[in-house]
Amino acid sequence: MLSIKNLHARVEAAEILKGLSLELPAGEVHAIMGPNGAGKSTLSYVLTGRQGYEVTDGTATLDGEDLLSLEANERAARGVFLSFQYPLEIPGVPAMTFLRTAMNAQHKARGEPEISATDFLKRAREVAGQLKMDFDMLKRPLNVGFSGGEKKRMEIFQMAMLSPRLLILDETDSGLDIDALKIVADGVNALRRPDRAMLVITHYQRLLDYIHPDKVHVLAAGRIAATGGPELAHELEREGYDKYARAA
Amino acid sequence: MPAVKKTVDSVEALERYQHGFITSVDQEFAPKGLSADIVRFISAKKQEPEWMLEWRLAAYERWLAMDEPDWAKVNYPRIDYQDSYYYAAPKEKIGPMSLDEVDPEILATYAKLGIPLREQEVLAGVQGAPKYAVDAVFDSVSVVTTFKKELAAVGVIFCSFSEAVREHPELVKKYLGTVVPASDNYFACLNSAVFSDGSFVYVPPGVRCPMELSTYFRINAAESGQFERTLIIADEGAYVSYLEGCTAPMRDENQLHAAVVELVTLDDAEIKYSTVQNWYPGDPETGKGGIYNFVTKRADCRGDRSKVSWTQVETGSAITWKYPSCVLRGKDSVGEFYSIAITNGRQQADTGTKMIHLGEGTRSRIISKGISAGRSSNTYRGLVSAHPKAKGARNFTQCDSLLIGKTCAAHTVPYIEARNGQSVFEHEATTTRLSDDQLFYVMQRGLSQEEAVQLLVNGFVKDVLQELPMEFAVEAQKLVAISLEGSVG
Numbered sequence: 001m002l003s004i005k006n007l008h009a010r011v012e013a014a015e016i017l018k019g020l021s022l023e024l025p026a027g028e029v030h031a032i033m034g035p036n037g038a039g040k041s042t043l044s045y046v047l048t049g050r051q052g053y054e055v056t057d058g059t060a061t062l063d064g065e066d067l068l069s070l071e072a073n074e075r076a077a078r079g080v081f082l083s084f085q086y087p088l089e090i091p092g093v094p095a096m097t098f099l100r101t102a103m104n105a106q107h108k109a110r111g112e113p114e115i116s117a118t119d120f121l122k123r124a125r126e127v128a129g130q131l132k133m134d135f136d137m138l139k140r141p142l143n144v145g146f147s148g149g150e151k152k153r154m155e156i157f158q159m160a161m162l163s164p165r166l167l168i169l170d171e172t173d174s175g176l177d178i179d180a181l182k183i184v185a186d187g188v189n190a191l192r193r194p195d196r197a198m199l200v201i202t203h204y205q206r207l208l209d210y211i212h213p214d215k216v217h218v219l220a221a222g223r224i225a226a227t228g229g230p231e232l233a234h235e236l237e238r239e240g241y242d243k244y245a246r247a248a
Numbered sequence: 249m250p251a252v253k254k255t256v257d258s259v260e261a262l263e264r265y266q267h268g269f270i271t272s273v274d275q276e277f278a279p280k281g282l283s284a285d286i287v288r289f290i291s292a293k294k295q296e297p298e299w300m301l302e303w304r305l306a307a308y309e310r311w312l313a314m315d316e317p318d319w320a321k322v323n324y325p326r327i328d329y330q331d332s333y334y335y336a337a338p339k340e341k342i343g344p345m346s347l348d349e350v351d352p353e354i355l356a357t358y359a360k361l362g363i364p365l366r367e368q369e370v371l372a373g374v375q376g377a378p379k380y381a382v383d384a385v386f387d388s389v390s391v392v393t394t395f396k397k398e399l400a401a402v403g404v405i406f407c408s409f410s411e412a413v414r415e416h417p418e419l420v421k422k423y424l425g426t427v428v429p430a431s432d433n434y435f436a437c438l439n440s441a442v443f444s445d446g447s448f449v450y451v452p453p454g455v456r457c458p459m460e461l462s463t464y465f466r467i468n469a470a471e472s473g474q475f476e477r478t479l480i481i482a483d484e485g486a487y488v489s490y491l492e493g494c495t496a497p498m499r500d501e502n503q504l505h506a507a508v509v510e511l512v513t514l515d516d517a518e519i520k521y522s523t524v525q526n527w528y529p530g531d532p533e534t535g536k537g538g539i540y541n542f543v544t545k546r547a548d549c550r551g552d553r554s555k556v557s558w559t560q561v562e563t564g565s566a567i568t569w570k571y572p573s574c575v576l577r578g579k580d581s582v583g584e585f586y587s588i589a590i591t592n593g594r595q596q597a598d599t600g601t602k603m604i605h606l607g608e609g610t611r612s613r614i615i616s617k618g619i620s621a622g623r624s625s626n627t628y629r630g631l632v633s634a635h636p637k638a639k640g641a642r643n644f645t646q647c648d649s650l651l652i653g654k655t656c657a658a659h660t661v662p663y664i665e666a667r668n669g670q671s672v673f674e675h676e677a678t679t680t681r682l683s684d685d686q687l688f689y690v691m692q693r694g695l696s697q698e699e700a701v702q703l704l705v706n707g708f709v710k711d712v713l714q715e716l717p718m719e720f721a722v723e724a725q726k727l728v729a730i731s732l733e734g735s736v737g
Binding site for chain 1: 683684685686688689690691692693694695696697699700703704706707708709710711
């Protein structure tokens, strides 16, 4: 589904990604682990089209379609979703309004009809229930005054509602206590489907106790330094990233 | 910050003013310049009684002795008051006309602006849509006022100011200048001498005005100023909601708009006054042209438990100098001020309010949202004061500023004076910059950059938009979007 070949990217003068290649087939969950500064967040921003991240070489395609030439919102409409490490606060815009606006923008871009208010509400209640979210939270301005855990839950809620194909989770476990982590992980697991792929970016192994990846990649110094099964995550937890950082 | 950079670039390149056309119509002007003779000319044109002329001349004498104020945070070259026309009117008969008598060019102008001047057009609108009456002021004269008969049936007087002077002199004499005295300030004093036209509203005791009233001001003539005067009186227990809108053609020279608005509420009366101001803002690149909007608006909550609510959406004008205020004289009277001020290009705005608590138990609330983009400057200036007798006075003020880009400026200048120990004043203020992070977050969910800016800005101004009458809130929301349109690279 997602195919990245020899990706080079820079932020201002610094080259962060230096020839990264990765194949993520539909139905699979891959974890990207790596030390701070390895380029994990840069990878998520380059894939989702954040401005200021310049791709100097390589390709990234989603089901054969070039992603890199598309605007951020065009990628979103094609089913690319990023769960942010630090979700932003949007004052004055209730979460429901925000999400419905986003959903309809995506529908419009894909030439699909708008979702009716009743259908939207029905679905929102359903998903909120699954994530054990207080429905009233959806009437409040998005993320304003939310706790870290609430913000992450809201990200997963949006993800479930928008029903993307490629799900990128950037440090979703940061700032979560163990109960919140379980709820979020359950939410993510419920979204696993044969026609979906997930990229789980994390510094620590603990999230992978709840979201079981098919493969684990080690990202160090801007490229994939090693790839293995779930056991690789445990090894990293024991031995740290030193080995890869040195090799790079 | 590339996304914001793009926004800034395109906001600066913006030339979206949609009301900049000029209507070609035969007009009659007073000779250029200002003198006692010009004041007499205007008064004679309007067939005014002697007392009105004397009032004007006295104001003119006072004005000659006054100096132009310079304390506002705005910069402009010295105005040559002799280099402007003080009276410009379509060549038509004076006084109220039927629509058939109005120059078709003028009717076409209002049609183009989307202002319904034919009552049947309003009536033919969406079923159940609220009706509203319009007074249309074209340069120095009112060309038509709609729904007068229907309003007269419940005793509401809604007419042009000139007509009020002729037809209801007792009301005009009783209230004119009692809220904003002729000598109040330089621009108000100038207005008192040369005021052209405007609206007059009187709502009798116990009457709830059955429809929204609105006045639509259009400056068309070149090198002319507009000096309208509006007076609204809500007698005991009365209620009225009034909206004013304004536009002007794009012209290279600056034009002065110095209006005076006086509101009076007696016991238990309420006036809701909304403004959607969209004068030509000048060229966004060079700053050339545009309206100088130097306006004095004040309400006197004379009666106990009376209430005045000002709501303004300010998007136009090269320079805005305006502080809609409330004198809270009556016991337990209430004043409110809700404001959205957007500056873009080279615009400068110095705007805010004064809440003067004189009576016991008076309350006021101020919500101000300033948005600056381009190379503009946006200042909130506000005064909240409590007189020694205003025991138990309360005020809540919230001033928020949003910056788009790095070349604009926002300032907040609050003055707070409590002269008794039993008043409670709260003041909150924030300044934030529209961030790349926020824009990216919203775009990642599927909105284009333009839609993302609109969503964020509409969220920012929501508290104020919801104070506007329903049918105008939509218009205002569109205006907010247009003012910042083109923010996509």
